[in-house]
Amino acid sequence: MVCETYFSGNSVVHRLDPRAKLVAAVAFSAVVATSYRTPVLIAALALAIALALAAGLPAGPLWRRLAAVNAFVLLAAALLPFSTPGAPLVWVGSVPYTVEGLVLGARIAAKTNAIVLVVTALLSTVEITRLGHAMSHLRLPSKLIHLMLMTVRYVDLLHHEYHRLATAMKVRGFRPRATLHTYRSLGNLVGMLLVRSFDRSQRIVAAMKCRGFNGRFYVLDHFRFAARDAVFAVLTVLVTAGLLVGEYAWPIR
Amino acid sequence: MELSGVHFAYDGASPVLAGADFRLDAGQRVAVVGPTGSGKTTLLHLMVGLLRPTAGTIRLFGRARHEESEFAEVRGRVGLLFQDAEDQLFCPTVAEDVAFGPLNQGKKRDEAVEIVRRTLASLGLSGYEDRVTYHLSGGEKRLVSLATVLAMEPEILLLDEPTTGLDERTVGRIVAILSHLPQAMVVISHQKDFLRQVTQTTVHLRDRRLTPGETGPAAP
Numbered sequence: 001m002v003c004e005t006y007f008s009g010n011s012v013v014h015r016l017d018p019r020a021k022l023v024a025a026v027a028f029s030a031v032v033a034t035s036y037r038t039p040v041l042i043a044a045l046a047l048a049i050a051l052a053l054a055a056g057l058p059a060g061p062l063w064r065r066l067a068a069v070n071a072f073v074l075l076a077a078a079l080l081p082f083s084t085p086g087a088p089l090v091w092v093g094s095v096p097y098t099v100e101g102l103v104l105g106a107r108i109a110a111k112t113n114a115i116v117l118v119v120t121a122l123l124s125t126v127e128i129t130r131l132g133h134a135m136s137h138l139r140l141p142s143k144l145i146h147l148m149l150m151t152v153r154y155v156d157l158l159h160h161e162y163h164r165l166a167t168a169m170k171v172r173g174f175r176p177r178a179t180l181h182t183y184r185s186l187g188n189l190v191g192m193l194l195v196r197s198f199d200r201s202q203r204i205v206a207a208m209k210c211r212g213f214n215g216r217f218y219v220l221d222h223f224r225f226a227a228r229d230a231v232f233a234v235l236t237v238l239v240t241a242g243l244l245v246g247e248y249a250w251p252i253r
Numbered sequence: 254m255e256l257s258g259v260h261f262a263y264d265g266a267s268p269v270l271a272g273a274d275f276r277l278d279a280g281q282r283v284a285v286v287g288p289t290g291s292g293k294t295t296l297l298h299l300m301v302g303l304l305r306p307t308a309g310t311i312r313l314f315g316r317a318r319h320e321e322s323e324f325a326e327v328r329g330r331v332g333l334l335f336q337d338a339e340d341q342l343f344c345p346t347v348a349e350d351v352a353f354g355p356l357n358q359g360k361k362r363d364e365a366v367e368i369v370r371r372t373l374a375s376l377g378l379s380g381y382e383d384r385v386t387y388h389l390s391g392g393e394k395r396l397v398s399l400a401t402v403l404a405m406e407p408e409i410l411l412l413d414e415p416t417t418g419l420d421e422r423t424v425g426r427i428v429a430i431l432s433h434l435p436q437a438m439v440v441i442s443h444q445k446d447f448l449r450q451v452t453q454t455t456v457h458l459r460d461r462r463l464t465p466g467e468t469g470p471a472a473p
Contacts, residue, residue, distance in 0.1 A: 129345030129385065149345055156387055157339055203340040206303045210333045211405060212325070212357035220349050220366065 013055035014125045017229040018134035021122040024236040029115045031243045038103070040246040041110040047239060048117035055121040066116065073112050077105025128152050136219050146217060154200075161196060165189055254300065254331075254409060254437075259309035261292075261299060269295050271461040272309070277409065282438045284448040286466070287458030293441045294336060296458065297411045300439070301333050314408075329358050332407030332436075336414050338394035347373070347389075347397050348382040354405040372404045376430060392423035399430070410438045416447050 013021075032044045052062070081089070081101025088096035123131065132149045136142065169185065176182050256275040262268040269292035277283060285293050298304045299311065302324025310317045313327050335341045344350035351372055352365040360368065373379055376396055389397060395415065402410065415431075416424045424447060431438070431451045442448050448455070455466030 127385075132345065150343065153343055153345065153387055200340060203335065203337070204343055206298070207333075207335050207341045208343065208353075209303065209325075210301055210328055211354035211401065212328050213353075214357060216357075218349075218352065218356040218362075218365075220346075220352055220362070 009056055009125060011054060011056045011125075012228065013051065013121055015228070016122075016232050017223050017225055018126045018130050019137055019223060020225075020229045020233050020236070021126060022131070022134050022138065024232070025119050025122040027236060027240045028118050028243075031240050031247070032111055032114050032118075035111065035243065035247050036107070037247055037250075038107060040243055041107055041114070043246065044114040044243060045110045045117075048114040048121070051121045052117045055125055057121060057124075062120065065120065066113065069112060069116050070109070073109045077102075077109055080105045080108075133219050134223070136217075137223065142217065157200075158193065158197060162189075162193055165192060254314075255312040256300070257310055257312075259299065259306045259311065261295060261304065261306050268307075268461060270299075270306075273458075273461070273463045275456065275463050277437050277439060279408070280435065280437055281454070282440070282452040284452040284455045284466075285439060285441050285458055285463075286443070286448070286455060289443075291458050292461070293458055294413055296463075297333060297413055297439065297441065300411055301328065301331050303333075329354065329405045330407050331409045331411060332402035332405060333411045334398055334402050334413060334415055336417070338391070338398040341398040341401060342386040342389075342394060345385060346382070347378075347384045347386060347400075350386055350397065351400050351404045354401060358405060368404050372400045376400050376403070377426070392419050392426075395419060395423070396426070399427070403434075408436060410434070410436045412438060412440045412442075414441055414443070416442060416444055 028044075032041070035041055035044070081097045081099075082092070082095055084098050084101030084104055086096075086098035086100030089099050089102065090097045126134070129149065129152070132145050132152075135145045135148075166189065169189065174185060176186070254275075254277040256273060259270055259273045259275075260268060261270040273296070275296075285296065287293055295304060299306055300313075302311075302318060302321065305319075310319075312318070313324075314330065316323070318324050318327070342350050344353055348366075348369050351369045355365045355368045356362075369382065370379075373381055376399065378393075378396060378400060381393070381397065384393075386394070386397065399415070412431075415427055419427070424444075428447065428450045438452065440448060440452050457464050457466055
């Protein structure tokens with residue numbers, strides 16, 4: 001199933017209240033994303049690595065996720081020294097390659113990795129349905145939550161439907177080529193998926209109506225805020241406050 | 254429940270039903286048989302007001318029903334089990350899906366949790382509460398769908414091919430469950446054995462009308 005690579009596990013991080021984790025992930029990301037000071041970013045990255053270790057995230061999928069993100073970041077970081085004014089490190093032809101640019105690139109890399117690690121450690125360790133429940137307890141717009149939960153519920157089904165159709169095409173000898181026939185057939189495939197999804201959505205609405213749906217969803221799950229969650233919440237406040245102080249109030253640069 | 258002279262056609266298509274009459278009394282179990290595409294599912298959808306007849310009347314619980322609001326009133330009393338369980342189970346967890354109907358009926362959270370527990374237990378599904386609906390097997394999905402319908406304590410059950418695509422054991426389980434239920438039922442199926450075990454009379458849907466089966470009562 002999609003998006004469920006990390007949720008299994010039983011670390012302290014896994015057992016935290018999803019509401020606390022969601023708030024912490026958002027607060028940390030907001031502070032780090034707006035930060036520009038190198039020491040603050042180094043501290044944030046160190047914290048993020050520590051959290052990822054505490055969550056015991058599986059190495060393979062984590063590296064793959066980081067590699068995907070860093071491919072973009074490294075490209076940007078490699079090109080930034082050309083466009084950032086400052087002291088030239090080397091000259092490439094007549095264009096300076098600046099130290100300031102390299103520092104800026106490193107900052108962006110630190111920032112991005114810190115956020116990805118924290119979000120992965122905190123949010124990927126929550127089962128997606130529980131995340132939806134947490135969002136609803138935090139009074140986030142219910143339309144947003146139900147859009148997310150319905151998507152999770154039906155994206156898999158659509159995926160299966162796509163595979164069934166694609167297999168049916170294959171057994172009748174369909175091979176994708178750069179021909180008009182291919183484009184037309186693929187167009188039919190996508191069109192059929194859309195039509196089927198629409199039909200299905202109508203049937204789901206009918207099924208919901210039969211059970212007296214009146215526009216409201218109810219949440220059964222209730223979370224218990226344990227002592228460790230309180231500790232985690234206090235830590236979150238201290239860490240974000242610390243980062244903010246480092247960013248805006250610390251006198252030495 | 255009574256249908257008299259019901260006509261129905263989907264927009265711009267030739268009529269599916271033309272002058273269909275049907276009657277279901279308390280505790281009665283009727284099988285509706287007919288070729289695929291003859292309008293059996295349409296018939297069930299008309300019975301709960303998901304579709305509106307172009308002519309004729311539908312009486313439910315002693316009153317003719319025409320408007321959506323008149324049907325909405327009795328939705329909880331007529332339980333429709335859909336052909337595809339995937340359409341019926343849309344909540345993340347089993348407990349939430351089963352509780353959805355009772356909560357819509359205005360039950361309190363604690364009552365709903367109790368109904369969920371009781372309904373699942375009666376179907377031999379205890380312990381399924383926190384299971385994620387999309388991880389269930391085909392048979393489990395069908396049984397949970399039945400639980401979501403039964404949780405609303407309907408007086409009439411409309412079952413649209415409840416055993417299609419299921420293995421013998423699950424079919425056996427469904428037969429055992431259905432034979433112990435007190436509700437009146439309308440059952441659509443192509444499996445003759447199954448119909449013989451759960452229904453008493455047969456109605457044929459052919460030539461856009463409903464005619465009583467020649468076989469008469471089929472119950473042992």
